[in-house]
Each structure stands twice: as structure tokens, then as C-alpha cells.
């Protein structure tokens with residue numbers, strides 16, 4: 117092979133690599149899921165609050181990755197696939213999660229302790245809890261920047277796909293509240309290695325906004 121031909125081939129390979137990298141960065145940077153803004157209320161004492169009504173499912177059953185585990189949010193009477201939510205600053209955020217997935221368990225038992233909620237507890241199926249057996253969580257709802265961590269207990273046997281519109285379908289109901297401070301954007305994520313079929317359960321949906329993590333825009 118002549119030197120000029122070798123140079124041409126190296127240059128072509130380099131160009132393909134650079135173009136591929138540029139496409140990856142542009143697509144990744146421009147990914148901007150819809151921000152859901154739940155309605156807010158103001159009490160007679162001036163306390164602003166809002167309600168995040170969420171669900172976790174073992175397989176989302178639509179979109180690009182139908183088999184992936186996911187969080188959804190109830191908005192305008194429908195379950196919406198978005199994990200970017202806007203809430204008011206200096207307010208109380210009431211959260212309800214319908215948990216439809218089976219248990220995976222935690223590698224770090226520290227995450228099975230409830231932290232950062234109003235009262236330091238959550239109400240799970242009507243029972244107030246502070247801690248659970250680390251083998252039980254299916255997912256967690258955690259905002260490290262706010263010191264919030266809520267383990268979500270799995271159900272014994274999940275159905276795939278879960279029928280989220282049928283409230284009689286077996287699920288755990290988890291209720292808790294937390295407070296926001298000054299405006300900022302924080303990230304939230306699940307800490308249970310729940311991504312079956314991915315390395316150590318932490319790939320795929322665990323590292324993709326729209327499934328097991330997202331952003332909370334505090335405004």
C-alpha cells in the first residue's frame with residue numbers, strides 16, 4: 117500500500133470518528149424532555165404547595181425502550197413519560213408514588229433509610245415507616261442535593277406491563293412530603309440497581325433521563 121493511500125485511510129477513519137463523536141454530543145446535549153408543571157396551591161397562611169403524583173413500573177411498554185423500568189407522572193388526567201418537573205421554591209412538595217414493580221434490593225443498606233422528608237418518615241400503604249429491609253426496595257426516590265431519600269418497597273410479583281390506569285392492580289402506595297428552598301435545578305434519581313440486563317443493574321434506564329432519573333426545576 118502506498119504512503120498516500122495509507123494517509124488517506126487514516127484520515128478517513130479519523131474523520132468518521134470525529135463526525136460520530138460530534139453527532140453523539142449534539143444529540144446528547146440537545147435531549148430536552150418536556151417539563152411537567154403540576155398546579156400549585158396557596159393556603160390561607162400563604163404556604164405554597166404542590167403535588168407530584170408518580171408511578172414506577174417494571175416496563176414502560178411504549179416509546180424507544182418499551183422494556184425499560186421507568187417513572188411516570190400523572191398530569192392532566194394521563195400518565196406522562198417525563199422525569200423533568202417544575203415545582204415552586206420555598207414550598208411543600210407532597211408526593212404520592214404508586215409502585216408497581218417487584219423488589220430488586222439495595223447494595224448499600226444506608227439507602228433503605230428514609231431521610232429528608234417532613235417528619236423523617238413516609239406512609240406506605242397507610243403505615244408510617246422510617247426504614248425497611250434493604251432487600252425489599254424496587255426503586256428509590258432520591259434527591260442528593262436536598263438530602264432526600266425514600267426507598268420504595270417492591271410488590272411480591274409485578275405484572276408486565278402494569279396497568280397503571282387500574283387502581284385495583286397490585287401496587288404499593290407511598291406518600292411523603294419534602295420542602296424546597298431557594299430556586300435551583302437539582303437532579304433526582306433511583307439508587308436501586310434496577311436495570312435488569314445491564315452491567316451491575318446500573319446501565320440503560322438508570323443512566324437515562326426519562327426513566328430512572330431526571331431533574332427538579334425549583335423556581
Ligand SMILES: [Cu+2]
Pocket residue numbers: 185254255256306307308310328
Ligand atoms: Cu429504579
